[in-house]
Every structure is written in structure tokens, then in C-alpha cells.
Amino acid sequence: xxxxxxxxxxxxxxxxxxxxxxxxxxxxxxxxxxxxxxxxxxxxxxxxxxxxxxxxxxxxxxxxxxxxxxxxxxxxxxxxxxxxxxxxxxxxxxxxxxxxxxxxxxxxxxxxxxxxxxxxxxxxxxxxxxxxxxxxxxxxxxxxxxxxxxxxxxxxxxxxxxxxxxxxxxxxxxxxxxxxxxxxxxxxxxxxxxxxxxxxxxxxxxxxxxxxxxxxxxxxxxxxxxxxxxxxxxxxxxxxxxxxxxxxxxxxxxxxxxxxxxxxxxxxxxxxxxxxxxxxxxxxxxxxxxxxxxxxxxxxxxxxxxxxxxxxxxxxx
Numbered sequence: 001x002x003x004x005x006x007x008x009x010x011x012x013x014x015x016x017x018x019x020x021x022x023x024x025x026x027x028x029x030x031x032x033x034x035x036x037x038x039x040x041x042x043x044x045x046x047x048x049x050x051x052x053x054x055x056x057x058x059x060x061x062x063x064x065x066x067x068x069x070x071x072x073x074x075x076x077x078x079x080x081x082x083x084x085x086x087x088x089x090x091x092x093x094x095x096x097x098x099x100x101x102x103x104x105x106x107x108x109x110x111x112x113x114x115x116x117x118x119x120x121x122x123x124x125x126x127x128x129x130x131x132x133x134x135x136x137x138x139x140x141x142x143x144x145x146x147x148x149x150x151x152x153x154x155x156x157x158x159x160x161x162x163x164x165x166x167x168x169x170x171x172x173x174x175x176x177x178x179x180x181x182x183x184x185x186x187x188x189x190x191x192x193x194x195x196x197x198x199x200x201x202x203x204x205x206x207x208x209x210x211x212x213x214x215x216x217x218x219x220x221x222x223x224x225x226x227x228x229x230x231x232x233x234x235x236x237x238x239x240x241x242x243x244x245x246x247x248x249x250x251x252x253x254x255x256x257x258x259x260x261x262x263x264x265x266x267x268x269x270x271x272x273x274x275x276x277x278x279x280x281x282x283x284x285x286x287x288x289x290x291x292x293x294x295x296x297x298x299x300x301x302x303x304x305x306x307x308x309x310x311x312x313x314x315x316x317x
Contacts, residue, residue, distance in 0.1 A: 002107060003152035005042075009144050013043045016137050017116075021045035024127040024134070026118040028052055028097065031105070031141065032066055033114040039066050042114060049121075051095040063090045066115045069102040077101050077131070080123050096121045101131055103138040108146045116141060208240060216240075254316065257299050265292050270313045 013031050021029040027049035033042040041056040060067050065087070068076040081087040081098040092100070102117030116138045118127050127134075216237060223229040255263050268278045275293065279286045297309055 002111075003148045005148065009148065010043060012144065013141060014046075016140065017043055017045040018047070020118060020130075020134060020137060021047040021050075024118050024124065024130040026099075026120045026124055026127050028119040029117075030119070031114065031116050034060070034066075034070065034112050036060060039064065039114070051097075052119075058091060061091075063087075065090060065092055065100040065119075066102055066117065069104050069115045069117070070112060073104060075101070075103055075131070075135070077128070079128070092119060095119075098122070099124050099127070101127060101134060103135055105138060105141055105145070108142075108149050113142075113145055212240065254300065258296060262292050262296050262299075265289060266296055266313060269293070269296075269310050272310070 017029040017031060021027070027047055028051070029045040029047065030041055030052055031043040033040050037060050039058045039060050041052045041054050044050060044052045044054055044056075058064055058066075060070075062068075062071075065076065065078065068078075068087075078084055078087050078098070078100040081090055081093060081100070087100075097119040099120035099122060100117060102115045105113040105116055107113050116134065118124075118130075118134065120127060216233065220230075220233060223233060255266070258266060264282070265278055268281065273281070275286050275289045278284075279289045282289070293309065294303075297303055300309070300312060302309060302312065
């Protein structure tokens, strides 16, 4: 597929053939286009006595001047067809055009576009002297064909690049959607695992509280006067606390060790309230709130540890 000839290019070629007709003093200066088996007038000069109009079509044959140009793949000059047996009965003699000079026009790939030519009803010495100029105009037109081809090639490359970008964007969108689906499924799975773990932790906590701690409490009463037994019992209780502190009920377990007032203050601390804020809320003196805060820190083992009370409560929430 060859690129379309733009209207701007056609207008430029029109100016060229008009100029050629004036300089060479011929009635017809033409740019012809070849679509085998036809050969058509593509651009025709606005000159007096020009019988050729754009769109006028001929069938390529050996009696057509332009056929000789294409056959020779180069210049064809016929100074007077009436004196030349090869061209005396050519198709253009219908209009009395016995003088002809023409050159081939080609696309950048070497395929034929058509011809550029001048015709006259008489032997035209001035046109003969202008042959080199006509040939240069042929090169100008071929340069335009090369430019149009390059523009068309770049447009095709840009379209291909855009199509590739669109495909990549679609692939990214599809992959993003897949990842979102996978993340959603993973969140559901993690939530399910977390729920199962919490349920398991709750079950273990209930079993420890219901099945183990009551026996330890009874055992404590029987170990009065037995320091060694009391020590082992305390070790067992500390071990149970260590186990349960890592479970979901850790915060609830800690709160069980606090008084109702301390629990209330601990919850306000977790919400980011200061001592003064808590004091205003509970209608207490700040010193009273500080007293309870110190008790909470002591019960949580934070005395002289340098750790922040709120940070600890949030970490075990």
C-alpha cells in the first residue's frame, strides 16, 4: 500500500507544472500516475491549449508516449512524431501533440509512480533546452514521494507503538486486577486463619482457667508450710502466665489484674488521653490519676523499665 498524496502536495505539483508550462512555453505540462493497466492524468497545467484534464485515463500500450518512458526506464524525447515512424500514430496525435519529453517518476522502493512530461503541437526548441530543468522537477516530485512514504511509515510505527502500549496497559490492568483478587483472597484467608487462631487461643485460655487454675488454687492451700512446694507452684503459675500472655486474651488477662478504676484509666491511656484529660473526664485530681498510672505500671512490670505504658497496652491489644 502506498501513501495517499496530500492536498498540500498536489497543490505544490500544480505550481510546478504551471511553472514548467510557462518556462518551456508548452500547452501541456503533466504529472501522470500509473495504475496498470491504466495511465492517468494526475496534475495538469493551467495553460492555454491544454486538452488534458485531471482524471483523463489511458490504457498503457506501445502507442502511448509515457509507455515509452516506462519501457526505457528513462528519458523519452520525440521532437516530431510526424517524422518518426515509431510514434507517428501514437494516441496523443488525436490532440495533435507531436512533440513530447518525459521522465519516469518512482516511489522510494523503486516501483513506478508515473511520469512527468511536456507536450506540444510543434517542435519546441525552448522545451528541448529545458530538459535538464524538467528532469530536476522530476527529482523534486520523487523527493516529495519519499517524504510522504516516510511520514506514512512513521505514522504506521506510531500506530503500532500505541497499539503495543495499549496492550501493555491492558496487561497491566489485567495483572493488577488479578493481584487485587489474589490479595482479597489472601486477606480472607489470613482473616480466617487469625479467627481460627483467636478461637484456639480463647479455647486454651478457658481450659487453663477452668481446668488448671482451680487445681493450683487448691494446691496452694495444701502447700502451707512447704516452702519448696510453694516455690514450684509459683514457677508453674508464672509459666502459665507466660503462655497466656502470648494469646489473644493477653489484654483481657492483664485487665483482670487491674481494679475497675485502673481498667478505665488504662482504656483512656490507650485512646491517647493525657493525665490532665483523664482527670477532667473522671473529675479527679491529676495526682490521683498519676497514682493509678503508677499502680498499672507496677502490675505490668514497667517500673524503671523505661518503656511507655500506652505503647505496651497498644502492642498487646
